[in-house]
Structure formats: C-alpha cells, structure tokens
Amino acid sequence: MDSNDLFFKKYYSSSVSGLVKLLKMEQEFMENFSVYANILQKKVDNLNIFLDALKRPNHNTHNEREKFVSNPLNAFGLIRRLNQDWPKWQNYTQKQQGLGQLNAMQDIVSAAPESFDMNEKLKAMHRIETTYDLQPKDIAKGVLQSTEFNYKLTWRDCLALAHHKFKIGEFQRSLLWFQEALNINPNGSLEIINKLQEMQLKNFATDVAKRSIYLSNQALTNETNSQLQDAKTKELEQLISSNLKRWIKDSSTTPLTDHNIGCRGLFPRKTNLVCRYNSSTNAFLKLAPLKMEEISRDPYIVMFHEVISDKEIEEMKGDIREMENGWTGLEDPKEIVSSVYWIREETSFSKRINQRISDMTGFKLEEFVAIQLANFGVGGYFKPHFDYYTERLRGVDANNTLGDRIASIIFYAGEVSQGGQTVFPDLKVVVEPKRGNALFWFNKLDDSSPDPRSLHSVCPVIVGSRWSGDYQVAALRSPVICEALQPTSS
Numbered sequence: 001m002d003s004n005d006l007f008f009k010k011y012y013s014s015s016v017s018g019l020v021k022l023l024k025m026e027q028e029f030m031e032n033f034s035v036y037a038n039i040l041q042k043k044v045d046n047l048n049i050f051l052d053a054l055k056r057p058n059h060n061t062h063n064e065r066e067k068f069v070s071n072p073l074n075a076f077g078l079i080r081r082l083n084q085d086w087p088k089w090q091n092y093t094q095k096q097q098g099l100g101q102l103n104a105m106q107d108i109v110s111a112a113p114e115s116f117d118m119n120e121k122l123k124a125m126h127r128i129e130t131t132y133d134l135q136p137k138d139i140a141k142g143v144l145q146s147t148e149f150n151y152k153l154t155w156r157d158c159l160a161l162a163h164h165k166f167k168i169g170e171f172q173r174s175l176l177w178f179q180e181a182l183n184i185n186p187n188g189s190l191e192i193i194n195k196l197q198e199m200q201l202k203n204f205a206t207d208v209a210k211r212s213i214y215l216s217n218q219a220l221t222n223e224t225n226s227q228l229q230d231a232k233t234k235e236l237e238q239l240i241s242s243n244l245k246r247w248i249k250d251s252s253t254t255p256l257t258d259h260n261i262g263c264r265g266l267f268p269r270k271t272n273l274v275c276r277y278n279s280s281t282n283a284f285l286k287l288a289p290l291k292m293e294e295i296s297r298d299p300y301i302v303m304f305h306e307v308i309s310d311k312e313i314e315e316m317k318g319d320i321r322e323m324e325n326g327w328t329g330l331e332d333p334k335e336i337v338s339s340v341y342w343i344r345e346e347t348s349f350s351k352r353i354n355q356r357i358s359d360m361t362g363f364k365l366e367e368f369v370a371i372q373l374a375n376f377g378v379g380g381y382f383k384p385h386f387d388y389y390t391e392r393l394r395g396v397d398a399n400n401t402l403g404d405r406i407a408s409i410i411f412y413a414g415e416v417s418q419g420g421q422t423v424f425p426d427l428k429v430v431v432e433p434k435r436g437n438a439l440f441w442f443n444k445l446d447d448s449s450p451d452p453r454s455l456h457s458v459c460p461v462i463v464g465s466r467w468s469g470d471y472q473v474a475a476l477r478s479p480v481i482c483e484a485l486q487p488t489s490s
C-alpha cells in the first residue's frame with residue numbers, strides 16, 4: 001500500500017463514525033434494491049397476465065387447427081392478437097425498467113469499502129479474538145466475554161474469518177472457524193468444502209504440519225516433506241487432526257504480553273489508592289471541587305472524574321469537519337486504527353477546556369495546544385508507546401506536532417461498554433475509559449528525562465464508540481506542575 005494512500009484515503013473501518021456512514025449506505029442500497037425488485041416483480045406479474053390471456057385449448061392435430069380458424073371470431077382474434085398485442089408485449093419485455101435504481105445502486109457500490117477496509121476489519125476481529133482470548137464458538141453465537149448479544153455471525157462471516165486465519169498462518173483458529181461455519185449451516189457444506197479446496201487441502205495440511213514441527217523444535221526433514229507431498233486426502237485429514245491436537249497441547253496461540261494481561265483484567269488489584277475532592281488548587285475549585293482518583297503514586301497518574309459534561313462532549317464533536325486517518329505504530333506496516341480530528345484554532349470550547357485543565361492541574365497554559373479528537377473503530381487499539389518526543393519519533397514527525405509531552409491528558413468522551421481501556425503495561429495499571437473522565441500522567445521525570453514507565457497502550461475496543469480528546473500538553477513545561485499535582489498526605 002502506497003503510504004500516501006494510507007494517509008489520505010478515507011477508510012470506513014477505522015472508526016465508528018465511518019461505520020455509521022456504511023450503515024446508511026447499506027440502507028440506501030437496500031431501499032433501491034427493494035424498489036428495483038418491486039419493479040421487476042410488477043413486470044413479471046404483467047407478463048403472467050399476458051400469458052394467461054394467451055391461454056386457450058391446445059390444438060394438436062391439423063384438423064383441430066383447421067376447424068378452429070375456420071370460425072370467423074377465432075380468425076379475427078388470431079390476426080388481431082398477432083398484429084396488435086404481440087408487438088406491444090415484445091416492446092414491453094425489452095423496455096429497461098428501474099434504471100434510476102440501478103444507477104443509484106451502481107453509485108453506492110462504487111463507494112463501498114474496498115479490500116483494504118475488509119482486511120482491516122478481519123484484522124480487528126482477530127485482534128479482539130486473540131487479545132481477550134475469545135473462542136470462535138462464542139463469538140459466532142454473539143457471546144463476547146461474558147455478555148450475550150442478540151447478534152450472530154452468519155456461516156459466510158465464519159468462512160471469511162476462517163480464510164483470513166489461514167492466510168495469516170493461524171491454522172488452529174482457521175479450523176475452528178471452519179467448524180463454526182459448518183455448525184451454523186451443515187447444508188452449506190459444499191460451499192465450505194469448495195472453499196477448503198480452493199485453499200488446497202494439501203497446502204493446509206502441509207502448513208499445519210510444518211507449524212507443529214516448528215513448534216516442537218524438530219526440523220522439517222526432506223523425508224517428512226516428501227511424505228506430505230505424496231499423502232492422499234484421507235492421510236492428510238488424519239495428519240491435520242493429529243498435528244492440531246499436538247499443537248493445541250504444546251502451545252498457547254496468543255502471546256501473553258502485559259498489554260494483553262491488562263486488557264483481560266488480570267493485573268493484581270491496587271489497594272492503597274485514595275479518592276478525594278481537590279478543592280485547593282484555585283478559587284474555581286473551591287466552588288466546584290473535583291473528584292480525583294489516584295491511579296498510581298509513582299509515577300503519578302490521576303483520574304479526574306466528571307470533568308467534561310455531555311453537553312461539552314457534543315459541543316466538541318460539533319466542531320468536527322472531515323476526519324483524518326489515525327494510526328498506531330511507527331514501523332511499517334502502520335495500522336489505521338481510528339479517525340482523528342485536530343482542533344487547532346482557538347474556539348470557545350477549547351478556551352474553556354484549557355481553563356479547565358489549568359484549574360485541574362493548577363497551571364497557567366502558556367499557549368494554546370492542539371487537541372486531537374479520536375474516534376476508534378470496533379477493534380481499534382493503540383500499541384504500547386511513549387508520548388515523549390523520542391529519537392524514533394523525530395524521523396516521522398520532524399515538526400514535533402505529536403508533541404514533546406511532559407504530561408498527557410486524555411478526556412474520555414465515548415460510551416465503551418467492553419474493551420478500550422488505557423493500559424500502562426510496565427506499571428500493571430489499567431484504566432476504564434469512562435465518559436466524562438480525564439486521565440492525567442507524566443511522561444517525564446523531574447529532571448525532564450523521559451520516564452520509560454509511562455509506556456501506555458489502548459486495548460482493542462470490543463463494544464462501543466470510543467471517543468477521546470487527547471491533549472497535547474506541550475505547554476505544561478513549567479516544573480511547578482509537579483508540585484501542584486504531587487500527592488499530598490490525606
């Protein structure tokens with residue numbers, strides 16, 4: 001993929017707002033489709049009326065025919081029908097109908113998601129499945145973690161997922177998805193088997209065997225290789241099942257990184273933290289004290305509860321015009337995981353939020369700093385990264401627009417019921433992205449050197465539309481902030 005494409009092309013899969021556009025498109029398509037089907041149905045109805053009108057007793061022999069046309073009424077009727085009715089019906093059959101709908105449908109299809117979007121969504125589904133260790137059989141019937149939804153996957157959905165797993169070498173999961181497709185539609189097995197054949201059973205078996213051999217630290221000998229090449233279908237099936245059994249036993253398919261452990265909610269609980277109302281920073285807070293929750297003392301991470309109202313969130317979103325692609329990872333291939341919009345000019349909203357941050361942290365903002373609004377797609381996430389301006393970042397962000405952030409503030413502005421937590425893998429800390437709250441943390445130590453413990457990531461969103469206002473706290477350079485925010489004994 002050309003990197004220009006990645007930056008400028010509009011994709012639907014990366015944000016819930018993009019997906020909403022697709023849902024509207026699908027509805028519009030269906031409306032045209034159904035009008036078109038009705039038009040065609042009407043035509044078929046009319047053709048049947050004509051056919052009914054033509055119905056008359058059969059005249060099988062020459063004598064019967066001769067007798068029939070010897071009657072003046074029949075003779076007249078025959079000539080009139082052939083001369084007047086036939087051309088009319090002929091004309092009718094050839095008349096193109098529903099052209100308006102066909103053209104509209106063509107326009108909609110030309111704006112439909114391309115294979116990039118399709119592939120990103122497959123990756124997103126895979127990310128959700130592996131990060132949270134969900135089972136294909138549960139996903140297929142609408143059980144995500146312990147929540148059961150009314151939505152189910154179709155067997156074609158399962159087949160697409162099975163094919164994707166196969167392509168990325170996740171053979172065990174591929175097989176489980178094939179099984180799901182068959183469970184849902186045992187009658188469609190022919191198409192499913194065709195798919196397997198299209199992927200070539202032999203290749204599938206070879207890859208499974210190679211993978212098992214690789215995992216058991218044995219080299220793939222020429223002998224094994226030639227056995228595989230010569231195997232018959234039955235032997236291949238046996239090979240697949242015996243290797244899969246061994247493979248499932250020998251290996252855990254998902255690497256258990258600290259990010260994944262955090263996303264699964266498996267970090268040990270922290271108990272020594274307090275919540276308090278900060279009403280000391282300034283006069284404003286004496287009137288409207290803030291509920292602060294200390295997430296970590298060292299390094300200091302704090303959650304401000306209920307600092308942005310629903311009305312302000314709507315106001316913030318109201319400023320949005322065209323969104324850009326948001327991506328994660330600095331190394332190629334970069335992944336588009338969200339749609340973003342930068343509030344760069346000062347608006348009445350941004351002024352108010354600046355003031356709020358100043359009230360929360362006790363700081364005067366020296367200058368206005370851009371806010372990045374992000375809307376994640378389902379499965380959208382952020383790889384573990386630092387927010388400070390590293391050497392690595394310099395390469396992709398020469399103008400330092402990503403900021404040399406002494407601290408970061410994330411305003412949570414979406415409804416996320418599952419997934420989408422902010423994780424600090426090294427600190428074993430995980431934070432729920434609760435709408436209205438803001439998370440604050442330092443990226444640098446007091447001597448302004450980078451604090452590697454500020455490494456953070458975002459778990460794949462399972463259910464919800466994750467909106468965040470990501471504040472570039474470059475202006476908070478003054479070290480006084482550390483005093484203002486350091487924990488005090490309570």
Ligand SMILES: O=C(O)CCC(=O)C(=O)O
Nearest residue numbers: 382387410422458468470
């Ligand atoms: O949205 C979040 O929780 C974190 C986002 C983030 O890490 C970033 O934008 O740098």
Ligand SMILES: [Fe+2]
Nearest residue numbers: 385386387456
């Ligand atoms: Fe970040």
